[in-house]
Amino acid sequence: xxxxxxxxxxxxxxxxxxxxxxxxxxxxxxxxxxxxxxxxxxxxxxxxxxxxxxxxxxxxxxxxxxxxxxxxxxxxxxxxxxxxxxxxxxxxxxxxxxxxxxxxxxxxxxxxxxxxxxxxxxxxxxxxxxxxxxxxxxxxxxxxxxxxxxxxxxxxxxxxxxxxxxxxxxxxxxxxxxxxxxxxxxxxxxxxxxxxxxxxxxxxxxxxx
Amino acid sequence: xxxxxxxxxxxxxxxxxxxxxxxxxxxxxxxxxxxxxxxxxxxxxxxxxxxxxxxxxxxxxxxxxxxxxxxxxxxxxxxxxxxxxxxxxxxxxxxxxxxxxxxxxxxxxxxxxxxxxxxxxxxxxxxxxxxxxxxxxxxxxxxxxxxxxxxxxxxxxxxxxxxxxxxxxxxxxxxxxxxxxxxxxxxxxxxxxxxxxxxxxxxxxxxxxxxxxxxxxxxxxxxxxxxxxxxxxxxxxxxxxxxxxxxxxxxxxxxxxxxxxxxxxxxxxxxxxxxxxxxxxxxxxxxxxxxxxxxxxxxxxxxxxxxxxxxxxxxxxxxxxxxxxxxxxxxxxxxxxxxxxxxxxxxxxxxxxxxxxxxxxxxxxxxxxxxxxxxxxxxxxxxxxxxxxxxxxxxxxxxxxxxxxxxxxxxxxxxxxxxxxxxxxxxxxxxxxxxxxxxxxxxxxxxxxxxxxxxxxxxxxxxxxxxxxxxxxxxxxxxxxxxxxxxxxxxxxxxxxxxxxxxxxxxxxxxxxxxxxxxxxxxx
Numbered sequence: 001x002x003x004x005x006x007x008x009x010x011x012x013x014x015x016x017x018x019x020x021x022x023x024x025x026x027x028x029x030x031x032x033x034x035x036x037x038x039x040x041x042x043x044x045x046x047x048x049x050x051x052x053x054x055x056x057x058x059x060x061x062x063x064x065x066x067x068x069x070x071x072x073x074x075x076x077x078x079x080x081x082x083x084x085x086x087x088x089x090x091x092x093x094x095x096x097x098x099x100x101x102x103x104x105x106x107x108x109x110x111x112x113x114x115x116x117x118x119x120x121x122x123x124x125x126x127x128x129x130x131x132x133x134x135x136x137x138x139x140x141x142x143x144x145x146x147x148x149x150x151x152x153x154x155x156x157x158x159x160x161x162x163x164x165x166x167x168x169x170x171x172x173x174x175x176x177x178x179x180x181x182x183x184x185x186x187x188x189x190x191x192x193x194x195x196x197x198x199x200x201x202x203x204x205x206x207x208x209x
Numbered sequence: 210x211x212x213x214x215x216x217x218x219x220x221x222x223x224x225x226x227x228x229x230x231x232x233x234x235x236x237x238x239x240x241x242x243x244x245x246x247x248x249x250x251x252x253x254x255x256x257x258x259x260x261x262x263x264x265x266x267x268x269x270x271x272x273x274x275x276x277x278x279x280x281x282x283x284x285x286x287x288x289x290x291x292x293x294x295x296x297x298x299x300x301x302x303x304x305x306x307x308x309x310x311x312x313x314x315x316x317x318x319x320x321x322x323x324x325x326x327x328x329x330x331x332x333x334x335x336x337x338x339x340x341x342x343x344x345x346x347x348x349x350x351x352x353x354x355x356x357x358x359x360x361x362x363x364x365x366x367x368x369x370x371x372x373x374x375x376x377x378x379x380x381x382x383x384x385x386x387x388x389x390x391x392x393x394x395x396x397x398x399x400x401x402x403x404x405x406x407x408x409x410x411x412x413x414x415x416x417x418x419x420x421x422x423x424x425x426x427x428x429x430x431x432x433x434x435x436x437x438x439x440x441x442x443x444x445x446x447x448x449x450x451x452x453x454x455x456x457x458x459x460x461x462x463x464x465x466x467x468x469x470x471x472x473x474x475x476x477x478x479x480x481x482x483x484x485x486x487x488x489x490x491x492x493x494x495x496x497x498x499x500x501x502x503x504x505x506x507x508x509x510x511x512x513x514x515x516x517x518x519x520x521x522x523x524x525x526x527x528x529x530x531x532x533x534x535x536x537x538x539x540x541x542x543x544x545x546x547x548x549x550x551x552x553x554x555x556x557x558x559x560x561x562x563x564x565x566x567x568x569x570x571x572x573x574x575x576x577x578x579x580x581x582x583x584x585x586x587x588x589x590x591x592x593x594x595x596x597x598x599x600x601x602x603x604x605x606x607x608x609x610x611x612x613x614x615x616x617x618x619x620x621x622x623x624x625x626x627x628x629x630x631x632x633x634x635x636x637x638x639x640x641x642x643x644x645x646x647x648x649x650x651x652x653x654x655x656x657x658x659x660x661x662x663x664x665x666x667x668x669x670x671x672x673x674x675x676x677x678x679x680x681x682x683x684x685x686x687x688x689x690x691x692x693x694x695x696x697x698x699x700x701x702x703x704x705x706x707x708x709x710x711x712x713x714x715x716x717x718x719x720x721x722x723x724x725x726x727x728x729x730x731x732x733x
Binding site for chain 2: 110116
């Protein structure tokens with residue numbers, strides 16, 4: 001029988017999620033490639049110093065989003081293939097300190113799992129945005145939030161190829177401004193990165209002090 | 210929130226007042242915002258039908274007895290959950306809308322006997338908890354876990370859940386059970402019926418009938434503790450993955466595997482089709498952005514670019530180094546007869562860190578829901594798992610039929626086969642859909658029903674079902690005019706005369722809510 005390294009059920013040949021276990025800023029920036037680097041000169045996200053950002057290292061839009069928060073002081077954690085490990089080993093211990101928010105631009109299952117893992121910690125998902133490029137020429141965005149959405153919607157509308165980074169920046173600065181539940185739908189044309197899965201969820205969870 | 214059937218709001222409030230006095234104010238919930246986690250997250254369209262009236266969270270056997278006393282006196286139906294993480298089958302949501310959730314998550318005690326290799330666990334213990342407990346104590350034992358590992362060990366075992374090591378048949382490796390009956394009586398099964406018998410978690414049988422099975426997938430009692438057997442950490446663990454190129458290769462694959470399963474060379478094994486492999490790593494839109502099922506040329510392109518076969522099989526080999534080496538030779542010889550098969554083996558000596566992609570084969574729990582992103586959107590899934598004999602040709606015919614049914618509703622066929630026992634498979638037929646898309650949810654539910662009905666035409670049955678399909682599946686067990694169900698109902702009436710425990714679970718309803726059923730059925 002021929003022997004070779006295969007792509008087995010449960011893991012890709014190069015599992016980019018596993019590539020970065022330590023999640024150093026330098027490594028994240030390197031993987032984010034041109035997109036993240038080109039955004040490095042943009043204004044840093046305000047108010048992100050008490051935040052954690054998770055990044056799916058397979059997707060450069062996710063990295064750009066996390067990188068923009070990192071510029072404002074957030075600590076970035078790479079998503080591994082095991083979200084339980086991420087929650088119990090990396091996120092939960094940090095909640096004992098000053099961390100008050102957790103944000104990401106990820107696949108929907110990551111938010112679903114983290115919400116359930118965070119359930120007993122008193123986490124509140126204050127913002128969710130669905131970003132969809134499937135079967136259409138432009139992009140459709142559905143935002144639902146208890147924070148003010150003007151800045152977030154504005155960032156998407158004007159972000160162009162830097163939409164993910166702008167979104168991260170806007171979310172960090174809007175996080176402090178609470179208001180009643182708000183929903184918004186946008187049909188625009190944010191170009192996805194070449195490695196995009198063509199569907200993302202941006203989200204923000206918070207914990208009260 | 211809905212009221213329990215037959216109770217006025219005053220009667221319900223009185224029952225809740227008594228429950229609060231028993232377990233404390235914080236542990237009786239009736240406000241909508243505190244009940245959100247008891248909704249079925251994957252079936253938003255059915256939320257109204259399966260909404261609970263409240264939840265009560267006892268912390269001990271005594272508190273459970275008190276809760277059941279209140280429920281009996283007030284006619285309050287309670288739906289028991291260990292943790293309610295069985296999302297594909299309804300999560301914590303009850304069959305009967307208005308039931309009160311009897312949530313056992315506060316009961317989290319673990320005891321391990323490292324010498325005899327077993328654990329006693331309460332309902333709130335997750336696979337993650339049990340794994341950590343054993344690691345922290347450095348016991349040199351492995352657990353078997355389901356995937357994802359955030360569920361309850363006890364809950365998964367009672368539901369006949371499966372894992373991926375030689376201990377993957379969870380109900381088969383359960384031994385010893387403690388149950389609170391509807392009347393509050395506490396029962397221990399097997400050798401546990403003798404107070405202080407040290408072999409309670411060691412030997413499944415005792416003097417007289419074996420009762421454990423009556424409390425699995427049932428509503429005849431509230432299980433508060435079980436024993437589970439643990440596996441000694443093997444000297445060597447080899448993770449084996451073999452790929453096969455063509456759809457029709459499944460016939461020799463299964464027939465080869467059967468021989469290796471029956472003679473004990475290969476333990477629990479899992480087969481996945483191209484979609485299951487692809488969905489574990491990528492999203493569909495990365496390969497094809499049209500509507501409807503992926504066309505053949507797109508599937509071929511995906512397989513080529515990902516370097517995967519149409520089918521893959523994975524299993525672990527465990528034990529002494531020389532034994533594993535011999536088994537590996539047998540495996541290679543057997544599967545190399547299938548043209549184009551290729552193999553990958555990773556070996557781990559005891560104590561060596563195991564790569565994440567081989568974690569479940571080594572009983573290391575994790576939470577990875579990547580495959581739910583296949584279609585994009587907010588992915589959910591429902592499962593229609595069949596028990597199928599381990600015979601290649603018959604399975605290929607079934608697979609092709611099920612592919613047609615998936616395609617007719619616009620879905621790709623996500624197919625997995627897991628053999629935790631040597632003569633058959635559990636054939637998971639996961640329907641992955643976007644739960645934010647109402648039209649897609651409806652198609653997914655229609656497909657689920659079609660798969661169940663089509664299986665019945667072949668006299669095949671599901672071993673589990675979503676809460677909304679439990680009656681449908683139960684009705685298919687029709688031998689001798691449903692004599693099995695009539696027996697369950699007699700037991701139900703005898704053990705739970707007020708019908709308070711999990712009404713409708715597995716199609717078993719209390720007398721007052723029982724529907725006239727079709728008494729036609731196959732005669733003996």
